[in-house]
Amino acid sequence: MKQSRLFVPTLKEAPSDAVIISHQLLLRAGFIKQVAAGIYTYLPLGKRVLNKIETIVREEHTKIDCSELLMPALQPKELWDQSGRWADYGAEMMRLKDRHDRDFALGPTHEEVLMTIVKDYLNSYKKLPLSLYQIQTKFRDEARPRFGLMRGREFIMKDAYSFHADEESLGAEYERFVEAYHNIFTRCGLDFRMVEADNGQMGGSGSHEFMALAEVGEDTIVYSTDGDFAANVEVHDLAVGDAAPTGNGTILHAKGIEVGHVFKLGTKYSEAMGATFLDADQKQQQITMGCYGLGISRVMMAVAEQRNDEFGIVWPKALAPFDIHLVTVDTKKEEQMAGTNEIYESLKASGFDVLVDDRLERAGVKFKDSDLIGIPLRVVVGKGIADGVVEVVNRQTGEKLEVEIGKLNETLQNVHNNLS
Numbered sequence: 001m002k003q004s005r006l007f008v009p010t011l012k013e014a015p016s017d018a019v020i021i022s023h024q025l026l027l028r029a030g031f032i033k034q035v036a037a038g039i040y041t042y043l044p045l046g047k048r049v050l051n052k053i054e055t056i057v058r059e060e061h062t063k064i065d066c067s068e069l070l071m072p073a074l075q076p077k078e079l080w081d082q083s084g085r086w087a088d089y090g091a092e093m094m095r096l097k098d099r100h101d102r103d104f105a106l107g108p109t110h111e112e113v114l115m116t117i118v119k120d121y122l123n124s125y126k127k128l129p130l131s132l133y134q135i136q137t138k139f140r141d142e143a144r145p146r147f148g149l150m151r152g153r154e155f156i157m158k159d160a161y162s163f164h165a166d167e168e169s170l171g172a173e174y175e176r177f178v179e180a181y182h183n184i185f186t187r188c189g190l191d192f193r194m195v196e197a198d199n200g201q202m203g204g205s206g207s208h209e210f211m212a213l214a215e216v217g218e219d220t221i222v223y224s225t226d227g228d229f230a231a232n233v234e235v236h237d238l239a240v241g242d243a244a245p246t247g248n249g250t251i252l253h254a255k256g257i258e259v260g261h262v263f264k265l266g267t268k269y270s271e272a273m274g275a276t277f278l279d280a281d282q283k284q285q286q287i288t289m290g291c292y293g294l295g296i297s298r299v300m301m302a303v304a305e306q307r308n309d310e311f312g313i314v315w316p317k318a319l320a321p322f323d324i325h326l327v328t329v330d331t332k333k334e335e336q337m338a339g340t341n342e343i344y345e346s347l348k349a350s351g352f353d354v355l356v357d358d359r360l361e362r363a364g365v366k367f368k369d370s371d372l373i374g375i376p377l378r379v380v381v382g383k384g385i386a387d388g389v390v391e392v393v394n395r396q397t398g399e400k401l402e403v404e405i406g407k408l409n410e411t412l413q414n415v416h417n418n419l420s
Helices: 021-028 044-063 077-083 111-118 167-187 268-273 296-306 334-349 363-373 383-387 405-417
Strands: 032-036 039-042 074-076 094-097 103-106 130-139 154-164 192-196 206-213 219-224 230-232 251-266 276-278 284-286 288-295 324-328 354-357 377-381 389-394 400-404
Touching (some): 044 130, 044 154, 044 167, 044 296, 074 077, 077 103, 077 111, 077 268, 111 130, 111 154, 154 296, 167 206, 167 251, 192 251, 206 219, 251 268, 251 296, 268 288, 324 334, 324 363, 334 354, 334 377, 334 405, 383 389, 389 405
Parallel strands (some): 324 354, 324 377
Antiparallel strands (some): 032 039, 074 103, 094 103, 130 154, 192 206, 206 251, 219 230, 251 288, 276 284, 389 400
């Protein structure tokens, strides 16, 4: 893709209200644009990163036989009355009335909607278990939206729900989701921990959070030095140096950004909404339920928070908006443009996703923007093209190589394979 045709409004300085590094860099590098407090547009580069995260999420959910659907964001009050959460959810719920004065909410979550969708179908033990998920925009009226994509009023989330005949089946599926989440966050390049958590408004018998470690995190993690215990401080209020509840090691603290949360809901929603099935003995039983949330847009923010340097974002190759940034030093030089076009076609034919900086800008501007955007590999076409040589820059390590054009594709493939 030609950068001259791509909408990438980079900024020299971050807005004054952007106080954490991920917020500053995502704004400056042209990945997001604020519309109002806690509400953002995902610009073309940001959308490409989100697409990469969503692809990973879809692949890992397919592995555990979890099917994708898409539910409405607009939800009638009657569904939430059935579960009792219309009154209980609080001021975070975005509420509105239609022209007929009927109450609706913009969905912060979808337990009620999905239970209504599946309860008539799940009338027999033969149809259980079942797991479904969606990737959708969610809405929460945060009292203090802040830190960019970490705490917004509108955000992109993956929410999954599982339905079971008993707690044993739920427990097995819960572990499959836990494994899927480990795979997702590892593939996204995050440094994270799974911790015991409080169920809060969701209810149920147990839950775990997945925390991306970062000093700007709003949650405090307590964990043992030997690594066999970790929990949110809300669950275990332990001081640094205390003995771990497991008896192994002592307690340390860390800050974390919640990027995922899984819950064992039990029969809370099926009891409230009359969802039953016939077991093998033809007896009516309550459906047992689990739910599994993952912040798609928050993962992008957490990766940017963890993976950056003094020059900009350093994307892992799995999430980078492009594989290679092909930069022409001087687009007015016919020889450089011809070399750029030849290399571009060759790289595309080799399967690389390439962004070509063909803008009428000074070389210094192009290099600063390239560092800021953080694409893993940069190929610089400059004066050396006359001798059949280009420069390859590894954004992750800073290493620079002079490479002959005839060996460029092979060199890039080898370097790309070794990127994190």
